Amino acid sequence: xxxxxxxxxxxxxxxxxGLTAGYLLGKSDRDVVVFEAxxxxxxxxxxxxxxxxxxxxxxxxxxxxxxxxxLLWHEILGDEFLRRPRMSRIYWNNRYLDYPLxxxxxxxxxxxxxxxxxxxxxxxxxxKRDKVDESLEDWxxxxxxxxxxxxxxxTYNEKVWGVPPSEIRAEWAAQRIKGLSFFSAARAAFFGxxxxxxxxxxxxxxxxxxxxxxxxxxxxxxxxxxxGEVRLDAPVSRxxxxxxxxxxxxxGGVSHTLPDAVISSLPLREVVExxxxxxxxxxxxxxxxxxxxxxxxxxxxxxxxxxxxxxxIYIHEPGVRVGRIQNYRSWxxxxxxxxxxxxxGLEYFCFAxxxxxxxxxxxxxxxxxxxxxxxxLASKDKVERGFAIRVPKAYxxxxxxxxxxxxxxxxxxxxxxxxxxxxxxxxxxxNNSDHSMLTAMRAVDNLVAGAEHDIWAVNAExxxxxxxxxxxxxxxxxxxxxxxxxxxxxxxx
Numbered sequence: 465x466x467x468x469x470x471x472x473x474x475x476x477x478x479x480x481x482g483l484t485a486g487y488l489l490g491k492s493d494r495d496v497v498v499f500e501a502x503x504x505x506x507x508x509x510x511x512x513x514x515x516x517x518x519x520x521x522x523x524x525x526x527x528x529x530x531x532x533x534x535l536l537w538h539e540i541l542g543d544e545f546l547r548r549p550r551m552s553r554i555y556w557n558n559r560y561l562d563y564p565l566x567x568x569x570x571x572x573x574x575x576x577x578x579x580x581x582x583x584x585x586x587x588x589x590x591x592k593r594d595k596v597d598e599s600l601e602d603w604x605x606x607x608x609x610x611x612x613x614x615x616x617x618x619t620y621n622e623k624v625w626g627v628p629p630s631e632i633r634a635e636w637a638a639q640r641i642k643g644l645s646f647f648s649a650a651r652a653a654f655f656g657x658x659x660x661x662x663x664x665x666x667x668x669x670x671x672x673x674x675x676x677x678x679x680x681x682x683x684x685x686x687x688x689x690x691x692g693e694v695r696l697d698a699p700v701s702r703x704x705x706x707x708x709x710x711x712x713x714x715x716g717g718v719s720h721t722l723p724d725a726v727i728s729s730l731p732l733r734e735v736v737e738x739x740x741x742x743x744x745x746x747x748x749x750x751x752x753x754x755x756x757x758x759x760x761x762x763x764x765x766x767x768x769x770x771x772x773x774x775x776x777i778y779i780h781e782p783g784v785r786v787g788r789i790q791n792y793r794s795w796x797x798x799x800x801x802x803x804x805x806x807x808x809g810l811e812y813f814c815f816a817x818x819x820x821x822x823x824x825x826x827x828x829x830x831x832x833x834x835x836x837x838x839x840x841l842a843s844k845d846k847v848e849r850g851f852a853i854r855v856p857k858a859y860x861x862x863x864x865x866x867x868x869x870x871x872x873x874x875x876x877x878x879x880x881x882x883x884x885x886x887x888x889x890x891x892x893x894x895n896n897s898d899h900s901m902l903t904a905m906r907a908v909d910n911l912v913a914g915a916e917h918d919i920w921a922v923n924a925e926x927x928x929x930x931x932x933x934x935x936x937x938x939x940x941x942x943x944x945x946x947x948x949x950x951x952x953x954x955x956x957x
Contacts, residue, residue, distance in 0.1 A: 472497060473911065474713050474720060476700050477729035479507020480897045481887030483683045483694075484536070484904035485727045490690030492912045498687065499715040501699035504677075505684050507729070508858055508888065509897050511677025512763075514851050516801035518675045519763045519809055521855050523776055523790055525550070526670035526679075528898035532905065537670065540682050545670045546796055551773060555789075556615065556780040558840050563778070578615075585609030599940065600632035620780050623787040624813050625938055626757065636938040673798050676897075700730060703739045709882045727907050729887030729900075731756075731857055732873050747876045750869035754892055755945060758816045759858035762832035763792075764850045766806040770794070771841045784835040785820070786810045805848070810835065816856055817946025825852040860892045862937035874920060884910065884919060891920060899923040 473489050475482045478500030486498040504510055512519045526545070528534050538545065554561040559573045571579055586609035595606040600621060604613040613629075621629045672678035684694045698716030703726075705711065710726045712719055728735055736743050736751035743751075776790045790809040792799040800807045810832040814820040823831070829850035837844040860866075870892050877885060886903040888895045895903070899922060906917035 472720075472723055473725045473727065474499065474715075474723045475727045475729075476713070476715070477507065477887065477890070478502075478505040478680075478684070478694055478696070479729055479887060479900070480509050480680065481729040481890065481900040481904040482507075482727070483680055483687070484901040485729075485886065485908055486687045486692055486694065487540075487683050487690075488905060488908040489912070490687050490692045492908070494912065496687065496692040497720070498684075498692070498694040499698040499700055499713075500694065500696050503696050505694065505696070506677050506680040508855060509676045510680065511675030512851075512853050513677075514763075517763065517765060517792075517807050517851075518677070518799040519761060519792065519807075519851070519853060520675050520790065520795055520799070521761050521809075521853060522759065522811070522858065523788075523795070524671075524676040524897060525775075526672070526676075526897075528896075530898050530902055533898045533901050536901065536905075537679065540686065541672055541679055544673050544678060544682075546673055547668055548671045548775075548795065550667055550669055551775055551794070553772075553774050553777050554616075554780055555777045555839065560772070560777070582609060582611045582615070585611035597634040597638075599634055600629040600637040600938075602630075603634040603637040604629075616780060619782040620778060620787065623779075623785065624757075626813065626815060627939065627943055631940050632938045633940050671795055673796055675796065675799055701738060703735070703883075705739060705741065705880065708879055710880060723882070725882045725884070725911050727884050727886055727904070727911075729885070729890040729904075731889040732870070732885070732892050735885070735890075736873060736876075743876060747873055750872040753865060753869050755861040755863060755866075755942060755948060756816070756857040756889075757859035757861055758814050758821060759855040760812050760814060760820065760828070761790075761809045761853045761855070762812070762828050762850055763807060763809045763853065764829070764832055764836065765848045766808065766836075766842050767846045767848055768804070768806060768842070770806045771808055771836075779839070781839060784838055785812060786832065786835050786839075787813050789836075789841075806842075808836070808841075815943070815945040815947065817950060821854065821946075828852040857889055860889060860894055861939070861942070862894070863939045863942035864937055865942065866892065866937060886919060893923065895923050 472495040475486045475496060475498040478498050482498055483505060486496050489496040508522065509524050510521065512521065526537055552563050554563050561573055562569045574582065589606055589609040597603045597606060601613065604617045618629055621632060625632060687694055695716060700713060700715045702714040703710050710723060712721045713723060713726065733751045733754050736747055770791055770793055772791055773794060774791060775794045776788050778788055779786050788811040792807045792809060812820050829852060832850060833844040833847040836842050877883065884907040885891055886907050887900045891903065903919050903922045906919050906922055909915040910917055
């Protein structure tokens with residue numbers, strides 16, 4: 465057992481939110497210890513390095529509308545930020561289409577026959593009466609026609625969400641078909657924008673020279689310089705409660721007693737499960753009902769020049785399972801050590817426990833190599849080696865019950881006076897790194913300055929969010945994932 469100083473703050477999780485909290489607490493002369501379960505900081509935004517090759521898991525553009533986050537990024541990295549050009553395209557039928565779609569480019573790439581089919585399909589949809597919008601498939605087909613739906617909407621959404629678009633709610637599609645999106649861009653490209661101005665995507669963004677992991681490594685070093693500590697290989701296994709406070713945290717097999725405060729970016733489900741004495745049954749049930757979409761990257765080293773100049777390309781081909789492919793050199797030349805080799809990351813959306821997730825690394829490398837060849841991007845014989853990296857709980861799932869479940873958990877957490885939840889999984893909200901860091905900033909303000917920020921409102925209120933409309937969830941019926949089935953089977957009667 466270890467007794468920390470009375471003013472020690474324990475931070476659970478060494479991802480962007482946890483490290484931000486640790487760094488800002490150190491700047492405020494607070495004693496702080498950060499616990500990270502893995503042997504590397506960064507969480508979902510870490511950079512994996514193998515034999516000098518660096519892999520960005522998911523692609524992290526450092527662009528934000530939140531000034532204080534941007535200032536913190538530059539405070540930490542300074543001149544190590546590169547200014548990088550933004551380029552992403554859609555890969556379909558051995559062709560690259562501009563993103564967002566441009567009418568002239570689409571017409572040229574589709575060709576006259578396919579374009580005529582799309583226009584005929586659109587006209588049939590426009591003439592149809594008694595349209596019913598129950599699903600994404602209905603919503604898109606009724607507005608763009610069946611042919612455009614099949615070409616540009618069906619396959620990618622199936623890959624991302626793991627269900628057919630007929631099982632994705634129309635309300636979710638309607639909320640996202642606005643402003644600048646693939647959907648609105650497609651409509652503007654083919655049928656005009658009807659006076660609405662489509663905003664331009666950012667043309668440049670900041671990016672650390674050695675990938676996003678450089679940011680988190682620098683932040684870890686700064687915490688140590690301030691007198692704080694980041695402990696790796698220290699998974700949190702128990703939170704002991706007494707008198708409405710966390711009085712003990714067990715991490716890495718060591719107990720830390722009487723913390724002044726605890727800031728946690730651990731997934732809500734895990735926090736609820738590890739509390740002692742046990743949370744009320746309704747809270748346990750709510751936590752066990754939270755779902756996640758998982759993700760894995762297969763990084764391939766390919767002999768020869770880069771396969772494409774984009775940061776990444778979206779794969780709309782139905783004959784392959786890969787959803788997106790990154791070109792790591794386009795993020796930063798320092799990500800790829802050999803100028804005569806290309807390095808790409810094939811990204812697969814999956815559920816923990818499914819056939820992709822449980823496939824061994826050699827099988828995943830073989831699959832990715834075959835799909836690279838099937839797409840016509842490179843012969844699998846050119847692939848020299850590959851690495852599979854799994855990212856659990858990458859995307860908190862919004863289903864019909866998630867908001868109610870999170871509210872039940874939040875009501876219970878509000879009764880623990882020295883515990884604050886932050887970050888993407890800590891709040892079960894699909895935040896990017898900048899908003900995850902902002903939640904940590906607000907938590908530190910609450911602790912150090914006595915502020916009363918509602919952490920749960922960050923990126924939900926209009927001051928942080930682009931709209932004041934609550935997020936719709938995508939699923940008509942929540943998918944029963946292999947992980948959920950395993951949890952149900954293990955649950956005592």
